[in-house]
Amino acid sequence: MAYKFLAVCGFGVGSSMVLKMTLEKVARERGIEVEVETMDLSSAKGSGADAIFTSQELGDELKRSEKIPVFPVKRYMDKEEVGRAIDDFLATHEEV
Amino acid sequence: MLNELLNRDRMQHQKGVESWQEAIRVASGPLLKEHVIDEMYVDAMIQSVEDNGPYIVLKDYFALPHAAAGKGVYVPGMALLTLEDPVDLKGNPVKIFLVLAAIDSSTHLEALSQLSEQLMDDEVYEVFLSGDLDAIGNALKL
Numbered sequence: 125m126a127y128k129f130l131a132v133c134g135f136g137v138g139s140s141m142v143l144k145m146t147l148e149k150v151a152r153e154r155g156i157e158v159e160v161e162t163m164d165l166s167s168a169k170g171s172g173a174d175a176i177f178t179s180q181e182l183g184d185e186l187k188r189s190e191k192i193p194v195f196p197v198k199r200y201m202d203k204e205e206v207g208r209a210i211d212d213f214l215a216t217h218e219e220v
Numbered sequence: 221m222l223n224e225l226l227n228r229d230r231m232q233h234q235k236g237v238e239s240w241q242e243a244i245r246v247a248s249g250p251l252l253k254e255h256v257i258d259e260m261y262v263d264a265m266i267q268s269v270e271d272n273g274p275y276i277v278l279k280d281y282f283a284l285p286h287a288a289a290g291k292g293v294y295v296p297g298m299a300l301l302t303l304e305d306p307v308d309l310k311g312n313p314v315k316i317f318l319v320l321a322a323i324d325s326s327t328h329l330e331a332l333s334q335l336s337e338q339l340m341d342d343e344v345y346e347v348f349l350s351g352d353l354d355a356i357g358n359a360l361k362l
Binding site for chain 2: 134135136137138139141142145146149164179180181198199200201202203
């Protein structure tokens with residue numbers, strides 16, 4: 125079963141899509157299946173997903189309102205940093 | 221398509237700049253001249269970093285300055301500035317500034333996705349870091 129991730133950014137002009145591409149690439153390299161949807165902050169609230177990936181600032185806001193685990197990423201195109209965020213997520217989830 | 225948003229006339233290289241604010245202004249120059257954006261958008265990109273921090277730094281040495289779509293933007297466009305000497309952007313050294321001007325949330329996405337794909341390729345990224353505009357243009361097929 126594929127994990128469902130949300131990539132969230134503030135302006136909704138594309139940073140979240142960059143993050144989505146990095147998440148997909150890194151997930152492929154790790155051999156895990158993911159479905160990533162992009163959203164801006166307002167639509168991210170209350171949606172069903174396994175994890176939310178977003179910036180530090182938006183992450184703090186989402187953590188207050190969301191039950192879904194939030195993983196902050198500083199550099200959306202940095203494969204190593206995004207990889208660490210995915211590893212943190214995987215550490216809390218055994219493969220179904 | 222990427223080549224509809226970015227072309228050689230919108231790519232610049234120089235030794236250095238005084239500040240990241242200057243880098244964003246210099247990078248935006250060709251887009252201002254072509255009336256793709258106006259000064260309001262340039263100010264908004266700078267203000268947004270002041271307000272929200274260095275979120276535009278997407279990887280080592282690479283920044284994607286942008287602000288809200290359609291406010292001071294007339295057509296979708298991109299412009300590139302490469303620097304020989306990195307400039308500090310709130311604790312991050314940056315050599316590549318790629319200004320993104322969007323009119324809505326979707327028109328530019330294909331171009332941005334093409335570009336991200338390239339920038340995530342380590343070999344192509346080395347070409348960007350070199351600052352060689354001819355080589356960058358070739359790598360992006362512009």
